Amino acid sequence: xxxxxxxxxxxxxxxxxxxxxxxxxxxxxxxxxxxxxxxxxxxxxxxxxxxxxxxxxxxxxxxxxxxxxxxxxxxxxxxxxxxxxxxxxxxxxxxxxxxxxxxxxxxxxxxxxxxxxxxxxxxxxxxxxxxxxxxxxxxxxxxxxxxxxxxxxxxxxxxxxxxxxxxxxxxx
Amino acid sequence: xxxxxxxxxxxxxxxxxxxxxxxxxxxxxxxxxxxxxxxxxxxxxxxxxxxxxxxxxxxxxxxxxxxxxxxxxxxxxxxxxxxxxxxxxxxxxxxxxxxxxxxxxxxxxxxxxxxxxxxxxxxxxxxxxxxxxxxxxxxxxxxxxxxxxxxxxxxxxxx
Numbered sequence: 001x002x003x004x005x006x007x008x009x010x011x012x013x014x015x016x017x018x019x020x021x022x023x024x025x026x027x028x029x030x031x032x033x034x035x036x037x038x039x040x041x042x043x044x045x046x047x048x049x050x051x052x053x054x055x056x057x058x059x060x061x062x063x064x065x066x067x068x069x070x071x072x073x074x075x076x077x078x079x080x081x082x083x084x085x086x087x088x089x090x091x092x093x094x095x096x097x098x099x100x101x102x103x104x105x106x107x108x109x110x111x112x113x114x115x116x117x118x119x120x121x122x123x124x125x126x127x128x129x130x131x132x133x134x135x136x137x138x139x140x141x142x143x144x145x146x147x148x149x150x151x152x153x154x155x156x157x158x159x160x161x162x163x164x165x166x167x168x169x170x171x172x
Numbered sequence: 173x174x175x176x177x178x179x180x181x182x183x184x185x186x187x188x189x190x191x192x193x194x195x196x197x198x199x200x201x202x203x204x205x206x207x208x209x210x211x212x213x214x215x216x217x218x219x220x221x222x223x224x225x226x227x228x229x230x231x232x233x234x235x236x237x238x239x240x241x242x243x244x245x246x247x248x249x250x251x252x253x254x255x256x257x258x259x260x261x262x263x264x265x266x267x268x269x270x271x272x273x274x275x276x277x278x279x280x281x282x283x284x285x286x287x288x289x290x291x292x293x294x295x296x297x298x299x300x301x302x303x304x305x306x307x308x309x310x311x312x313x314x315x316x317x318x319x320x321x322x323x324x325x326x327x328x329x330x331x
Contacts, residue, residue: 067237069256071288099239124242124329132243135315136284153315154285 032130037146038063039129045118046107051095054146060168061142062094065122065133068109069100072155073137079158081116083165088116090169091144097122099136141165144172201256202293204286211296212311218278219325222247228276230308235264235295236281240316244327246280251331253281256290261298273303280309282316
């Protein structure tokens, strides 16, 4: 506590003197961690419709960061499409966030693979708002209150994830 | 003369690459496992090298996806990717075109688990085809977040 206060005092002193304060330029990892409320965002999805995360409150949301060149991501997508069909009526909403650079390529992929849920183009800002998307695939599961209850970088255990989704839907 | 030979070598390599159906966006076209173990560099070794005031600093190139680089990259690294597709390989080729072939270069990606990375193997192969012999590859097992950022090694962000 004392140390923190001392650091703040020093920062204030340097600010008053007009001196640059050099802070370690490390992304804020606590953002987007388990048991925190997912940061809201609004984007336009690939079909041109606005998509705001908070409008899905009351539903269980599976937020999947992916890219067309990412092998494990491509493997997951048909499973997520099936889950959207199977559990959509019960309260699941899958949202895909592509980290590709080329939107046209993503549109072709989504059409070819008949992705059954909205997909939008992500960017560095959106990644940073979730504490950084520093590896793909990456999936987050949000409960009906928008709280992050699962986060996995890399391939998740799909059976365990499916069980968790079913559990969240039941208590929704 | 030398640069035209190198360009021809890359063209030949790229032609072979496409001949076997792996040009353009094609995940795992050149697997990371094709990189010899002797050319791999552990993250802690690179981090120590970059922190050292006496060790010569290699050219560090990120050959993965742009949105990862913009969020966080190794301090001093330059973006030269993604090497998993032809446009990204052209960026890498252009960046190194005028460098002496004995230049110390470290490439890294970290987009995905090592065994699934579509970029790092292609980047290493391309640099070898151009005649670079002092290329090391940062061995990122899981992803850049887990194997570099979470270990407290220095990063910066922005393009």
